[in-house]
Amino acid sequence: MDTPDITPIRPRRIVVVGGGIAGAETALTLAIGLPDAAVTLVGRWPSFRMLPDLVYVPFDVSPRRIDVPLSTLLPHGVSSVQATVERVDVATKTIHTSAGELAYDELIVAPGAEPREHSNQSLRTLDDAIRVRQQLARIVREARAGERRTITLRAESDDSWTAPACEFALLLGAWLRSLRLDHLVETLFVTSDSNAFEWFGPIGETIVEGAMRRARVQVATDVPVGRFDALDGDLVVEFGALRPRTIDGVPGPGPSGWYEPDAAFRLAPHVFCIGDAVNLPYRAGFATAWQARRVLEELGGDLGRIGPHIDGIPTDAVEYQMDLADGVLRARVTAGDSLSHPFLGHDADITVVAGSRPDKLRGLLVHDRVLRWEVGTYDAALAYRDLLRGVEVA
Numbered sequence: 001m002d003t004p005d006i007t008p009i010r011p012r013r014i015v016v017v018g019g020g021i022a023g024a025e026t027a028l029t030l031a032i033g034l035p036d037a038a039v040t041l042v043g044r045w046p047s048f049r050m051l052p053d054l055v056y057v058p059f060d061v062s063p064r065r066i067d068v069p070l071s072t073l074l075p076h077g078v079s080s081v082q083a084t085v086e087r088v089d090v091a092t093k094t095i096h097t098s099a100g101e102l103a104y105d106e107l108i109v110a111p112g113a114e115p116r117e118h119s120n121q122s123l124r125t126l127d128d129a130i131r132v133r134q135q136l137a138r139i140v141r142e143a144r145a146g147e148r149r150t151i152t153l154r155a156e157s158d159d160s161w162t163a164p165a166c167e168f169a170l171l172l173g174a175w176l177r178s179l180r181l182d183h184l185v186e187t188l189f190v191t192s193d194s195n196a197f198e199w200f201g202p203i204g205e206t207i208v209e210g211a212m213r214r215a216r217v218q219v220a221t222d223v224p225v226g227r228f229d230a231l232d233g234d235l236v237v238e239f240g241a242l243r244p245r246t247i248d249g250v251p252g253p254g255p256s257g258w259y260e261p262d263a264a265f266r267l268a269p270h271v272f273c274i275g276d277a278v279n280l281p282y283r284a285g286f287a288t289a290w291q292a293r294r295v296l297e298e299l300g301g302d303l304g305r306i307g308p309h310i311d312g313i314p315t316d317a318v319e320y321q322m323d324l325a326d327g328v329l330r331a332r333v334t335a336g337d338s339l340s341h342p343f344l345g346h347d348a349d350i351t352v353v354a355g356s357r358p359d360k361l362r363g364l365l366v367h368d369r370v371l372r373w374e375v376g377t378y379d380a381a382l383a384y385r386d387l388l389r390g391v392e393v394a
């Protein structure tokens, strides 16, 4: 009798490059929504970094509170490889990394963005945050010796999202007040927009303007970027002017200077790009949830497998939370995919929870399945509040 011809069926190999929020959220979404696939996340470091919580590090909050090991994704079906991707060969579907070659059937790149060259300090990386911390320590010393100082935060709105700048201004103002130095150190927030925070319509504007007043932050609006230098300070922190990190062999970036995928985030057959590296009118961690879900649908995955709600938020919605220092602004956008529209969220449902602390990234799978179960990490907002009350934290 002839033996039957058995062809082994191997799982579809999905490789996600980039150990940031976008990479982690996409890897998790695909592993859950496509349970027969083999999902691998390639990241440079053994942890993924919660960039939204970087705003707390300049206030002596330990960086270990913002890093989460990649291995926490393994129980959810995501294997990880610690390596730098040096080049992708889309013709042979091979990824060349510092740790060897990887073959893929579907590739999703999420390399993020970085500041373009400028002469001032930025707040984009851990090194940046540590440098700002050192500068703040100097300014506090000088103010305690009776010197007047100004800290200027500049938010350029062309290709970055101004919310982190706003939030950092509020946290800084409240921190200086808690040190009783707000009469000697002025916090100045400079923006080219027509008000301090214009992303979520008039209600969002009013809430943030009120919080700026309570935190004693001076706001200069409608300042053309070319005139930013006229508003100087003893410490200047620049938020804006970004460019994508690029990966050799991945098609693009396009004429905008950013990766320009189609509506399903596809750059080329079997190659997708999501997260901060994409040409979208804002760059935000919370928004990576619907980007990941769009890729899942495109790969034939089942959205039903991730459930109708995540963290109590319907899966067709996303939520942004801004730390107001003395409360939280929550903006929920019900049609997540409308985020591709430049007039983001004018129909957002806005609430303020006074006295609360933010639960940033709520509504993301990475938050629901991983972050909220981690002990001793992802608690930077809590540590910041302890600092305001004079409690020593590490």
Ligand SMILES: Cc1cc2nc3c(=O)[nH]c(=O)nc-3n(C[C@H](O)[C@H](O)[C@H](O)COP(=O)(O)OP(=O)(O)OC[C@H]3O[C@@H](n4cnc5c(N)ncnc54)[C@H](O)[C@@H]3O)c2cc1C
Pocket (backbone or CB within 6 Å): 017, 018, 019, 020, 021, 022, 023, 042, 043, 044, 050, 051, 052, 053, 054, 055, 083, 084, 085, 086, 110, 111, 112, 113, 123, 124, 164, 245, 246, 247, 274, 275, 276, 277, 283, 284, 285, 286, 287, 320, 321, 322, 360, 361
């Ligand atoms: C100070 C600050 C505060 C913020 N606050 C908020 C907030 O409150 N809420 C919110 O929703 N968003 C916030 N954001 C925005 C949010 O953090 C970003 O939108 C989000 O982190 C983007 O995720 P990403 O994965 O696309 O990029 P990244 O987080 O930059 O991650 C990309 C990763 O890819 C890696 N990588 C790049 N190239 C390679 C390669 N060749 N090989 C291997 N790895 C590679 C990088 O090392 C990096 O780890 C904030 C951002 C900042 C800077």
